[in-house]
Amino acid sequence: MGMDLTGQRVLVVGGSKYLGEAVARKAAEAGASVVVGARALDQARAAADTLADATAIRIDVTDEASIAAAAADLGSVDHVVITASAHHNVPVTDLDKSETVAAFDAKVIGPLLVAKHFAPRMPPTGSIVLFSGVAAWSPAPPFTVMGVTNGAVSFLATHLAHELAPIRVNAISPGIVDSGTWDALGDEAKKNLLADAAKSNLAGRAGTREDIADAALWLIGAGFVSGETIHVEGGARYA
Ligand SMILES: NC(=O)c1ccc[n+]([C@@H]2O[C@H](COP(=O)([O-])OP(=O)(O)OC[C@H]3O[C@@H](n4cnc5c(N)ncnc54)[C@H](OP(=O)(O)O)[C@@H]3O)[C@@H](O)[C@H]2O)c1
Numbered sequence: 605m606g607m608d609l610t611g612q613r614v615l616v617v618g619g620s621k622y623l624g625e626a627v628a629r630k631a632a633e634a635g636a637s638v639v640v641g642a643r644a645l646d647q648a649r650a651a652a653d654t655l656a657d658a659t660a661i662r663i664d665v666t667d668e669a670s671i672a673a674a675a676a677d678l679g680s681v682d683h684v685v686i687t688a689s690a691h692h693n694v695p696v697t698d699l700d701k702s703e704t705v706a707a708f709d710a711k712v713i714g715p716l717l718v719a720k721h722f723a724p725r726m727p728p729t730g731s732i733v734l735f736s737g738v739a740a741w742s743p744a745p746p747f748t749v750m751g752v753t754n755g756a757v758s759f760l761a762t763h764l765a766h767e768l769a770p771i772r773v774n775a776i777s778p779g780i781v782d783s784g785t786w787d788a789l790g791d792e793a794k795k796n797l798l799a800d801a802a803k804s805n806l807a808g809r810a811g812t813r814e815d816i817a818d819a820a821l822w823l824i825g826a827g828f829v830s831g832e833t834i835h836v837e838g839g840a841r842y843a
Pocket of ligand 1: 617618619620621622623624641642643644647663664665666687688689690710714735736737738739777778779780781782783784785
Protein backbone atom coordinates (compact mmCIF):
# COMPACT_ATOMS: atom_id res chain seq x y z
CA MET A 605 0.00 0.00 0.00
CA GLY A 606 1.29 3.50 -0.86
CA MET A 607 1.61 6.43 1.48
CA ASP A 608 -1.59 8.01 2.80
CA LEU A 609 -1.46 11.80 2.95
CA THR A 610 -5.16 12.25 3.61
CA GLY A 611 -5.71 15.36 5.70
CA GLN A 612 -2.23 16.72 4.92
CA ARG A 613 -1.69 19.93 3.00
CA VAL A 614 1.33 19.89 0.69
CA LEU A 615 2.64 23.05 -1.01
CA VAL A 616 4.80 22.39 -4.06
CA VAL A 617 6.70 25.50 -5.14
CA GLY A 618 7.48 25.03 -8.82
CA GLY A 619 4.58 22.59 -8.93
CA SER A 620 3.14 23.56 -12.29
CA LYS A 621 5.64 21.58 -14.36
CA TYR A 622 8.50 19.09 -14.57
CA LEU A 623 9.60 17.45 -11.30
CA GLY A 624 7.45 19.76 -9.18
CA GLU A 625 4.37 18.77 -11.15
CA ALA A 626 5.23 15.09 -10.71
CA VAL A 627 5.56 15.56 -6.94
CA ALA A 628 2.27 17.49 -6.81
CA ARG A 629 0.53 14.71 -8.77
CA LYS A 630 1.95 11.96 -6.57
CA ALA A 631 0.99 13.85 -3.39
CA ALA A 632 -2.56 14.31 -4.71
CA GLU A 633 -2.75 10.61 -5.57
CA ALA A 634 -1.72 9.88 -1.97
CA GLY A 635 -4.73 11.87 -0.79
CA ALA A 636 -3.05 15.18 0.09
CA SER A 637 -4.68 18.51 -0.37
CA VAL A 638 -2.14 20.04 -2.75
CA VAL A 639 -1.26 23.69 -3.30
CA VAL A 640 0.50 24.25 -6.61
CA GLY A 641 2.82 27.25 -6.31
CA ALA A 642 4.29 28.89 -9.40
CA ARG A 643 5.47 32.27 -10.61
CA ALA A 644 2.65 32.33 -13.16
CA LEU A 645 -0.72 31.91 -11.44
CA ASP A 646 -2.42 30.75 -14.65
CA GLN A 647 0.10 27.90 -14.97
CA ALA A 648 -0.39 26.97 -11.32
CA ARG A 649 -4.15 26.93 -11.85
CA ALA A 650 -3.88 24.82 -15.00
CA ALA A 651 -1.80 22.22 -13.14
CA ALA A 652 -4.06 22.29 -10.05
CA ASP A 653 -7.10 21.73 -12.26
CA THR A 654 -5.71 18.33 -13.31
CA LEU A 655 -5.42 17.10 -9.70
CA ALA A 656 -8.06 15.66 -7.39
CA ASP A 657 -7.89 18.16 -4.52
CA ALA A 658 -5.68 21.09 -5.39
CA THR A 659 -5.57 24.86 -5.39
CA ALA A 660 -3.11 27.32 -6.90
CA ILE A 661 -1.08 30.18 -5.51
CA ARG A 662 1.37 32.67 -6.98
CA ILE A 663 4.76 32.38 -5.39
CA ASP A 664 8.12 33.57 -6.70
CA VAL A 665 10.95 32.53 -4.40
CA THR A 666 13.01 35.55 -5.51
CA ASP A 667 10.25 37.91 -4.36
CA GLU A 668 9.88 37.84 -0.57
CA ALA A 669 6.61 39.79 -0.69
CA SER A 670 5.05 37.02 -2.79
CA ILE A 671 6.26 34.40 -0.29
CA ALA A 672 4.88 36.37 2.65
CA ALA A 673 1.57 36.92 0.86
CA ALA A 674 1.28 33.22 -0.01
CA ALA A 675 2.01 32.22 3.59
CA ALA A 676 -0.59 34.66 4.95
CA ASP A 677 -3.11 33.51 2.36
CA LEU A 678 -2.63 29.79 3.00
CA GLY A 679 -2.48 30.07 6.77
CA SER A 680 -0.91 26.67 7.39
CA VAL A 681 0.67 23.83 5.46
CA ASP A 682 2.03 20.48 6.60
CA HIS A 683 4.75 19.98 4.00
CA VAL A 684 6.60 22.23 1.56
CA VAL A 685 8.54 21.04 -1.49
CA ILE A 686 10.66 23.58 -3.42
CA THR A 687 12.04 22.87 -6.91
CA ALA A 688 12.91 26.38 -8.14
CA SER A 689 16.15 26.89 -10.07
CA ALA A 690 17.82 29.51 -12.26
CA HIS A 691 20.99 27.94 -13.59
CA HIS A 692 23.88 29.99 -14.98
CA ASN A 693 26.03 27.45 -16.80
CA VAL A 694 29.01 29.30 -18.25
CA PRO A 695 32.77 29.08 -17.75
CA VAL A 696 33.88 31.10 -14.74
CA THR A 697 35.66 33.54 -17.06
CA ASP A 698 32.27 34.38 -18.64
CA LEU A 699 30.29 34.80 -15.41
CA ASP A 700 27.60 37.45 -15.30
CA LYS A 701 27.24 38.74 -11.75
CA SER A 702 23.48 39.31 -11.80
CA GLU A 703 22.82 35.84 -13.26
CA THR A 704 25.12 34.32 -10.65
CA VAL A 705 23.20 36.08 -7.88
CA ALA A 706 19.93 34.98 -9.50
CA ALA A 707 21.10 31.36 -9.36
CA PHE A 708 21.73 31.62 -5.61
CA ASP A 709 18.49 33.54 -5.16
CA ALA A 710 16.35 30.81 -6.75
CA LYS A 711 18.06 27.82 -5.22
CA VAL A 712 19.38 28.95 -1.82
CA ILE A 713 18.10 32.34 -0.64
CA GLY A 714 14.56 31.75 -1.94
CA PRO A 715 14.12 28.48 -0.02
CA LEU A 716 15.56 30.18 3.10
CA LEU A 717 12.85 32.83 2.80
CA VAL A 718 10.18 30.20 2.20
CA ALA A 719 11.33 28.58 5.45
CA LYS A 720 11.24 31.96 7.19
CA HIS A 721 7.59 32.57 6.29
CA PHE A 722 6.19 29.03 6.28
CA ALA A 723 7.94 27.28 9.20
CA PRO A 724 5.98 29.30 11.80
CA ARG A 725 2.80 28.01 10.11
CA MET A 726 3.80 24.36 10.04
CA PRO A 727 3.06 21.70 12.67
CA PRO A 728 5.89 19.91 14.51
CA THR A 729 5.22 16.93 12.24
CA GLY A 730 5.77 19.04 9.13
CA SER A 731 8.59 18.78 6.63
CA ILE A 732 10.42 20.69 3.92
CA VAL A 733 11.97 19.02 0.86
CA LEU A 734 14.61 21.00 -1.05
CA PHE A 735 16.19 20.21 -4.42
CA SER A 736 19.95 19.89 -4.75
CA GLY A 737 21.57 18.09 -7.72
CA VAL A 738 24.37 15.74 -8.72
CA ALA A 739 26.48 18.59 -10.17
CA ALA A 740 27.44 19.48 -6.59
CA TRP A 741 29.45 16.25 -6.32
CA SER A 742 30.82 16.17 -9.90
CA PRO A 743 32.88 19.31 -10.54
CA ALA A 744 33.00 19.96 -14.29
CA PRO A 745 33.00 23.20 -16.25
CA PRO A 746 30.78 25.00 -17.14
CA PHE A 747 28.69 23.88 -14.17
CA THR A 748 30.51 25.62 -11.31
CA VAL A 749 27.61 27.86 -10.27
CA MET A 750 25.14 24.97 -10.57
CA GLY A 751 27.44 22.75 -8.52
CA VAL A 752 27.99 25.30 -5.79
CA THR A 753 24.32 26.27 -5.49
CA ASN A 754 23.35 22.59 -5.34
CA GLY A 755 26.02 22.00 -2.70
CA ALA A 756 24.69 24.94 -0.70
CA VAL A 757 21.20 23.40 -0.83
CA SER A 758 22.54 20.27 0.81
CA PHE A 759 24.07 22.29 3.66
CA LEU A 760 20.90 24.37 3.85
CA ALA A 761 18.86 21.22 4.50
CA THR A 762 21.11 20.28 7.43
CA HIS A 763 21.18 23.76 8.96
CA LEU A 764 17.45 24.35 8.57
CA ALA A 765 16.74 20.90 9.99
CA HIS A 766 18.66 21.87 13.12
CA GLU A 767 17.11 25.30 13.51
CA LEU A 768 13.52 24.36 12.67
CA ALA A 769 13.42 21.00 14.52
CA PRO A 770 11.24 19.07 15.01
CA ILE A 771 10.08 20.16 11.54
CA ARG A 772 12.17 17.93 9.26
CA VAL A 773 14.17 19.38 6.38
CA ASN A 774 15.81 17.22 3.72
CA ALA A 775 17.07 17.57 0.16
CA ILE A 776 16.85 15.37 -2.90
CA SER A 777 19.86 15.38 -5.19
CA PRO A 778 18.68 14.14 -8.59
CA GLY A 779 20.99 12.86 -11.27
CA ILE A 780 20.10 13.67 -14.87
CA VAL A 781 16.34 13.19 -15.06
CA ASP A 782 14.05 13.37 -18.07
CA SER A 783 11.83 15.83 -16.24
CA GLY A 784 10.73 17.89 -19.23
CA THR A 785 13.19 20.71 -18.60
CA TRP A 786 15.68 19.18 -21.08
CA ASP A 787 13.13 19.37 -23.92
CA ALA A 788 14.40 22.91 -24.46
CA LEU A 789 17.66 21.44 -25.81
CA GLY A 790 15.88 19.97 -28.85
CA ASP A 791 15.34 16.28 -29.62
CA GLU A 792 18.86 15.33 -30.70
CA ALA A 793 20.74 17.11 -27.91
CA LYS A 794 18.30 15.82 -25.29
CA LYS A 795 18.68 12.27 -26.59
CA ASN A 796 22.47 12.57 -26.37
CA LEU A 797 22.34 14.05 -22.87
CA LEU A 798 20.13 11.24 -21.57
CA ALA A 799 22.25 8.59 -23.33
CA ASP A 800 25.43 10.05 -21.80
CA ALA A 801 23.74 10.11 -18.39
CA ALA A 802 22.81 6.43 -18.76
CA LYS A 803 26.47 5.62 -19.47
CA SER A 804 27.74 7.57 -16.47
CA ASN A 805 25.77 6.02 -13.64
CA LEU A 806 25.35 2.54 -12.19
CA ALA A 807 21.66 2.18 -13.07
CA GLY A 808 22.40 2.45 -16.79
CA ARG A 809 19.56 4.84 -17.51
CA ALA A 810 18.50 8.45 -16.99
CA GLY A 811 16.15 9.22 -14.13
CA THR A 812 12.40 9.55 -14.50
CA ARG A 813 9.89 11.94 -12.98
CA GLU A 814 8.51 8.93 -11.10
CA ASP A 815 11.92 8.20 -9.51
CA ILE A 816 12.04 11.69 -8.04
CA ALA A 817 8.38 11.97 -7.05
CA ASP A 818 8.66 8.63 -5.23
CA ALA A 819 11.67 9.92 -3.29
CA ALA A 820 9.92 13.18 -2.40
CA LEU A 821 6.86 11.35 -1.10
CA TRP A 822 9.08 9.01 0.88
CA LEU A 823 10.88 11.96 2.50
CA ILE A 824 7.57 13.62 3.36
CA GLY A 825 6.61 10.49 5.27
CA ALA A 826 10.03 9.56 6.69
CA GLY A 827 9.50 10.80 10.25
CA PHE A 828 12.96 9.76 11.48
CA VAL A 829 14.95 11.37 8.65
CA SER A 830 16.07 14.99 8.93
CA GLY A 831 18.97 17.10 7.68
CA GLU A 832 19.80 14.58 4.95
CA THR A 833 20.46 14.73 1.24
CA ILE A 834 19.04 11.72 -0.58
CA HIS A 835 20.91 10.98 -3.80
CA VAL A 836 18.48 9.80 -6.48
CA GLU A 837 21.02 9.58 -9.28
CA GLY A 838 21.46 5.90 -10.15
CA GLY A 839 24.77 5.82 -8.31
CA ALA A 840 26.32 8.47 -10.58
CA ARG A 841 28.82 9.54 -7.89
CA TYR A 842 30.27 6.02 -7.84
CA ALA A 843 30.38 5.27 -11.58
N1 LIG B 1 16.06 17.52 -14.27
C1 LIG B 1 17.30 17.20 -13.91
O1 LIG B 1 18.00 16.48 -14.64
C2 LIG B 1 17.85 17.71 -12.60
C3 LIG B 1 19.12 17.27 -12.21
C4 LIG B 1 19.65 17.72 -11.02
C5 LIG B 1 18.94 18.61 -10.23
N2 LIG B 1 17.71 19.04 -10.65
C6 LIG B 1 17.00 20.01 -9.82
O2 LIG B 1 15.67 19.62 -9.61
C7 LIG B 1 14.84 20.78 -9.52
C8 LIG B 1 13.69 20.65 -10.50
O3 LIG B 1 14.22 20.49 -11.80
P1 LIG B 1 13.30 20.26 -13.07
O4 LIG B 1 13.93 19.22 -13.89
O5 LIG B 1 11.90 20.07 -12.64
O6 LIG B 1 13.43 21.57 -13.94
P2 LIG B 1 13.64 23.12 -13.64
O7 LIG B 1 13.65 23.76 -14.96
O8 LIG B 1 14.82 23.33 -12.78
O9 LIG B 1 12.30 23.48 -12.86
C9 LIG B 1 12.27 24.56 -12.00
C10 LIG B 1 10.86 24.76 -11.48
O10 LIG B 1 10.86 25.84 -10.58
C11 LIG B 1 10.02 26.90 -11.07
N3 LIG B 1 10.69 28.15 -10.77
C12 LIG B 1 11.80 28.68 -11.37
N4 LIG B 1 12.11 29.83 -10.77
C13 LIG B 1 11.20 30.04 -9.80
C14 LIG B 1 10.99 31.07 -8.85
N5 LIG B 1 11.77 32.16 -8.80
N6 LIG B 1 9.96 30.96 -7.99
C15 LIG B 1 9.14 29.89 -8.02
N7 LIG B 1 9.28 28.88 -8.90
C16 LIG B 1 10.30 28.97 -9.79
C17 LIG B 1 9.83 26.62 -12.56
O11 LIG B 1 8.59 27.09 -13.02
P3 LIG B 1 8.41 28.50 -13.79
O12 LIG B 1 9.66 28.77 -14.55
O13 LIG B 1 7.21 28.26 -14.64
O14 LIG B 1 8.15 29.50 -12.72
C18 LIG B 1 9.84 25.09 -12.55
O15 LIG B 1 8.57 24.62 -12.14
C19 LIG B 1 15.73 21.98 -9.81
O16 LIG B 1 16.10 22.58 -8.61
C20 LIG B 1 16.92 21.37 -10.51
O17 LIG B 1 18.10 22.11 -10.32
C21 LIG B 1 17.15 18.60 -11.81
